[in-house]
Amino acid sequence: MSHIVIAGAGLAGSLAAVYLAGRGHEVRVVERRPDPRTSTPDGRSINLGLSQRGITALREVGLLDELWGRTTPMRGRMVHTDAGTSFHPYGTADDEILHSILRDDLNAALIGRAEADGVRFDFEHKVVALDRSLPVLTVHDGQFTHELKADLVLGADGAFSTVRTLLHRGTRAELHQEFMDWGYKEITVPANPDTRLEALHLWPGRAGLVVAHPNHDGTLTATVFLPFDGDDSFAELTTPSAVRRLFATQFADLASLVPDLVEQFLAHPTGNLVTIRTAPWQHEGRVVLLGDAAHAVYPFYGQGMNAAFEDCSVLDTCLAEHDDIPGALREFERRRRRHTDVLAALSKENFLELRDGMRSPLFLARKKADLLLHKAFPNTWRPLYTMIAHTTTPYADALARARRQDRALAAAAVTVAGTVVAALARSRRQVPGR
Amino acid sequence: MSHIVIAGAGLAGSLAAVYLAGRGHEVRVVERRPDPRTSTPDGRSINLGLSQRGITALREVGLLDELWGRTTPMRGRMVHTDAGTSFHPYGTADDEILHSILRDDLNAALIGRAEADGVRFDFEHKVVALDRSLPVLTVHDGQFTHELKADLVLGADGAFSTVRTLLHRGTRAELHQEFMDWGYKEITVPANPDTRLEALHLWPGRAGLVVAHPNHDGTLTATVFLPFDGDDSFAELTTPSAVRRLFATQFADLASLVPDLVEQFLAHPTGNLVTIRTAPWQHEGRVVLLGDAAHAVYPFYGQGMNAAFEDCSVLDTCLAEHDDIPGALREFERRRRRHTDVLAALSKENFLELRDGMRSPLFLARKKADLLLHKAFPNTWRPLYTMIAHTTTPYADALARARRQDRALAAAAVTVAGTVVAALARSRRQVPGR
Ligand SMILES: Cc1cc2nc3c(=O)[nH]c(=O)nc-3n(C[C@H](O)[C@H](O)[C@H](O)COP(=O)(O)OP(=O)(O)OC[C@H]3O[C@@H](n4cnc5c(N)ncnc54)[C@H](O)[C@@H]3O)c2cc1C
Ligand SMILES: Cc1cc2nc3c(=O)[nH]c(=O)nc-3n(C[C@H](O)[C@H](O)[C@H](O)COP(=O)(O)OP(=O)(O)OC[C@H]3O[C@@H](n4cnc5c(N)ncnc54)[C@H](O)[C@@H]3O)c2cc1C
Numbered sequence: 066m067s068h069i070v071i072a073g074a075g076l077a078g079s080l081a082a083v084y085l086a087g088r089g090h091e092v093r094v095v096e097r098r099p100d101p102r103t104s105t106p107d108g109r110s111i112n113l114g115l116s117q118r119g120i121t122a123l124r125e126v127g128l129l130d131e132l133w134g135r136t137t138p139m140r141g142r143m144v145h146t147d148a149g150t151s152f153h154p155y156g157t158a159d160d161e162i163l164h165s166i167l168r169d170d171l172n173a174a175l176i177g178r179a180e181a182d183g184v185r186f187d188f189e190h191k192v193v194a195l196d197r198s199l200p201v202l203t204v205h206d207g208q209f210t211h212e213l214k215a216d217l218v219l220g221a222d223g224a225f226s227t228v229r230t231l232l233h234r235g236t237r238a239e240l241h242q243e244f245m246d247w248g249y250k251e252i253t254v255p256a257n258p259d260t261r262l263e264a265l266h267l268w269p270g271r272a273g274l275v276v277a278h279p280n281h282d283g284t285l286t287a288t289v290f291l292p293f294d295g296d297d298s299f300a301e302l303t304t305p306s307a308v309r310r311l312f313a314t315q316f317a318d319l320a321s322l323v324p325d326l327v328e329q330f331l332a333h334p335t336g337n338l339v340t341i342r343t344a345p346w347q348h349e350g351r352v353v354l355l356g357d358a359a360h361a362v363y364p365f366y367g368q369g370m371n372a373a374f375e376d377c378s379v380l381d382t383c384l385a386e387h388d389d390i391p392g393a394l395r396e397f398e399r400r401r402r403r404h405t406d407v408l409a410a411l412s413k414e415n416f417l418e419l420r421d422g423m424r425s426p427l428f429l430a431r432k433k434a435d436l437l438l439h440k441a442f443p444n445t446w447r448p449l450y451t452m453i454a455h456t457t458t459p460y461a462d463a464l465a466r467a468r469r470q471d472r473a474l475a476a477a478a479v480t481v482a483g484t485v486v487a488a489l490a491r492s493r494r495q496v497p498g499r
Numbered sequence: 500m501s502h503i504v505i506a507g508a509g510l511a512g513s514l515a516a517v518y519l520a521g522r523g524h525e526v527r528v529v530e531r532r533p534d535p536r537t538s539t540p541d542g543r544s545i546n547l548g549l550s551q552r553g554i555t556a557l558r559e560v561g562l563l564d565e566l567w568g569r570t571t572p573m574r575g576r577m578v579h580t581d582a583g584t585s586f587h588p589y590g591t592a593d594d595e596i597l598h599s600i601l602r603d604d605l606n607a608a609l610i611g612r613a614e615a616d617g618v619r620f621d622f623e624h625k626v627v628a629l630d631r632s633l634p635v636l637t638v639h640d641g642q643f644t645h646e647l648k649a650d651l652v653l654g655a656d657g658a659f660s661t662v663r664t665l666l667h668r669g670t671r672a673e674l675h676q677e678f679m680d681w682g683y684k685e686i687t688v689p690a691n692p693d694t695r696l697e698a699l700h701l702w703p704g705r706a707g708l709v710v711a712h713p714n715h716d717g718t719l720t721a722t723v724f725l726p727f728d729g730d731d732s733f734a735e736l737t738t739p740s741a742v743r744r745l746f747a748t749q750f751a752d753l754a755s756l757v758p759d760l761v762e763q764f765l766a767h768p769t770g771n772l773v774t775i776r777t778a779p780w781q782h783e784g785r786v787v788l789l790g791d792a793a794h795a796v797y798p799f800y801g802q803g804m805n806a807a808f809e810d811c812s813v814l815d816t817c818l819a820e821h822d823d824i825p826g827a828l829r830e831f832e833r834r835r836r837r838h839t840d841v842l843a844a845l846s847k848e849n850f851l852e853l854r855d856g857m858r859s860p861l862f863l864a865r866k867k868a869d870l871l872l873h874k875a876f877p878n879t880w881r882p883l884y885t886m887i888a889h890t891t892t893p894y895a896d897a898l899a900r901a902r903r904q905d906r907a908l909a910a911a912a913v914t915v916a917g918t919v920v921a922a923l924a925r926s927r928r929q930v931p932g933r
Binding site for chain 1: 674677678
């Protein structure tokens with residue numbers, strides 16, 4: 066049994082606590098914010114799309130049944146344009162769907178379960194220092210400073226991880242940090258028969274994008290993505306008339322669905338979108354990063370939390386396979402990092418798909434063809450989206466397979482074209498008198 | 500006249516001070532280290548290769564004549580292998596050469612000149628905080644803290660710039676930081692008739708690389724580049740016998756040139772090599788980065804200092820062209836950043852050239868062909884290296900031109916091949932009876 070201290074009681078930290086308590090370790094979690102079960106939300110995204118990787122991890126720790134009743138299925142994308150709405154299913158099988166869940170519900174369930182398993186949570190305790198070789202984590206509770214000696218420190222303190230900074234200080238660490246020049250704002254769409262459909266709703270605008278997940282009570286939580294600067298940007302949208310004009314001209318029916326749209330827009334904070342790639346994730350088998358602390362991605366593949374949950378599952382497997390924690394941590398980074406690096410790239414690309422693709426007939430036709438091939442050859446043809454969202458095929462393997470499929474399709478197209486040309490040539494030669 | 504505070508009295512900071520004092524500004528420089536004119540060197544690279552961009556800037560501020568006498572020309576590369584030595588000139592014109600100069604000589608001359616122009620230097624003053632919107636720079640002298648109010652703060656505090664961190668804190672700044680998994684150590688090669696040649700000396704090893712610049716006194720300063728880990732790495736080379744074996748098997752004649760090689764190797768510190776790309780470089784026209792603080796590159800193109808000097812020259816031009824400092828800083832970043840981003844990529848690539856290329860007959864033949872074309876068509880054909888080292892063509896423009904030349908050469912090769920094939924075909928048709 067080891068003494069493990071986890072920094073961050075977010076999604077990664079609280080699920081990791083459940084896994085580690087399950088291995089018989091003594092686990093303590095320190096979290097900067099107040100207990101989410103008794104405090105009001107603070108403006109992080111309100112709900113999240115749970116997909117196969119997240120589901121698999123929750124099933125592993127036996128939490129899926131409890132949570133299932135609180136999710137809302139999303140069976141495909143409902144695209145809203147001036148021309149009306151159209152529905153595009155995610156997959157061909159019944160289980161190829163996403164599940165919307167409230168962040169706070171999920172976090173509360175994870176913390177509750179960890180506590181029941183004997184994990185101690187110290188809320189309103191902020192990490193301020195780390196001696197990475199002992200390791201000792203220093204936290205501040207607003208009044209006093211505490212030094213927590215551990216066998217292992219887990220940094221699950223999110224994209225702007227303090228543990229990461231302290232882990233890397235003065236070392237040859239690699240860090241790639243990029244922000245989108247777009248931000249986001251959340252808007253609640255009241256329950257409405259027109260949006261009842263079990264779908265992820267999309268409004269592809271000319272200069273912006275709105276994505277909405279359904280909630281259990283029939284409302285939607287819409288996330289409005291817009292540029293920070295320039296025309297129709299957050300910088301410009303500071304008056305009711307500017308906001309009203311934007312929604313009237315760019316996002317079709319949305320304004321009519323949300324009576325207090327302008328008030329919400331002007332009152333809610335604007336969030337940043339960051340990508341973090343970094344290495345190493347661990348230090349001498351004593352400190353390790355996971356979740357957004359190790360790999361924050363843009364939210365356009367809906368995989369940030371799912372990847373964080375998969376991290377916890379992979380780390381648990383590595384701990385099961387190795388007698389020593391240092392060996393397990395090395396293996397965890399070796400096995401996992403290349404996949405989340407690929408996810409970062411895919412999540413960037415998918416922004417362009419969502420923004421431009423959803424309005425492009427060619428793109429939608431390609432998506433449809435992908436699904437038709439998948440239906441015809443379920444075992445040999447899998448669209449990339451299907452593999453990322455509806456399977457647990459590691460991200461880099463999914464990308465490699467999608468590339469092989471694309472090449473095979475191109476080769477097949479060339480063969481078909483060749484056959485046609487040859488047939489034409491033959492038929493010509495048979496034309497008498499030429 | 501504005502009040503300008505510069506963080507860092509390294510190469511960029513002290514040259515910027517000269518330029519800015521020349522525009523009539525009141526300039527104060529704060530530097531963490533002691534005055535290099537009265538203290539002993541601290542293990543940074545001992546000498547540097549000065550090329551066209553650096554020379555141009557030094558000429559602009561009227562310092563070239565004073566420094567010229569202290570440089571040693573390097574007319575080409577002298578490659579040392581088991582098979583002996585071979586010399587490869589850098590260019591075809593007399594001025595297409597590099598100049599070796601001692602870092603401390605250069606820095607002392609710049610500081611002396613700035614002081615003569617009225618710049619105030621506060622050595623052993625370390626930047627600890629920045630209010631970027633006033634701006635106010637806070638420095639600590641080991642005993643007291645001082646707040647320096649300025650119209651403009653320049654961050655010239657090197658690759659691990661504190662000003663950069665404070666400039667970016669809490670903003671959507673982009674940062675890419677990567678370390679090579681190779682480090683370096685410096686070794687002094689005593690004066691020796693065999694190395695007298697005015698050249699940059701190169702020992703391309705199987706698992707390492709040694710580069711040496713000549714000094715005025717006939718000695719060479721050799722920089723030994725090796726992997727940090729694995730076989731024949733710094734991690735392994737901790738005993739005299741291991742060091743002796745490495746040099747005997749990898750770097751031909753070097754061991755015989757340096758009697759106390761083993762002692763120097765074991766006593767000298769191992770340095771890191773870092774690449775930094777970042778944005779933005781400036782904040783509201785009040786704080787700006789330049790030199791390594793804005794763009795650290797691997798040293799394999801010998802351009803870090805040259806680019807830092809060119810920064811100072813470009814910034815000076817922008818200040819001359821704009822009435823307002825904020826406009827000048829915006830223009831500086833717009834004009835300059837894309838070029839240093841290209842330099843970062845080229846500097847990475849050139850490592851592979853130096854390591855592998857110098858032992859490859861094909862590569863050396865290509866270099867030679869490049870120079871022959873350059874000699875035959877001096878105005879239309881310019882090898883990339885020539886443009887980077889011996890001209891002031893902006894880096895990105897140099898790369899674009901090199902790519903155009905490569906395409907033209909490939910097209911010419913195809914045309915020649917086509918003509919040959921056509922001629923062969925014609926001659927065949929003329930063979931009677933076939
Ligand atoms: C707009 C948006 C929509 C998204 N939608 C989806 C989606 O649909 N599906 C999906 O899978 N993912 C989605 N994500 C991504 C998802 O939110 C993250 O990947 C996930 O929250 C990562 O969990 P984490 O525990 O690693 O980090 P976090 O959830 O950020 O938790 C980190 C915790 O550490 C705490 N902390 C930070 N610093 C300290 C400190 N110094 N001391 C102590 N505690 C500290 C924080 O208070 C926080 O509780 C979305 C993200 C955004 C921004
Ligand atoms: C092995 C090696 C070989 C190289 N060879 C070449 C070459 O041949 N040709 C070439 O052009 N370039 C070369 N370079 C690159 C060159 O050394 C750098 O590009 C150059 O030194 C950058 O100058 P700078 O003033 O921006 O930064 P620096 O020279 O690093 O100066 C920064 C200054 O800021 C000070 N400082 C830092 N933090 C603080 C603080 N908090 N408060 C106050 N002061 C602070 C530092 O003490 C330092 O004096 C080489 C680099 C290396 C590592």
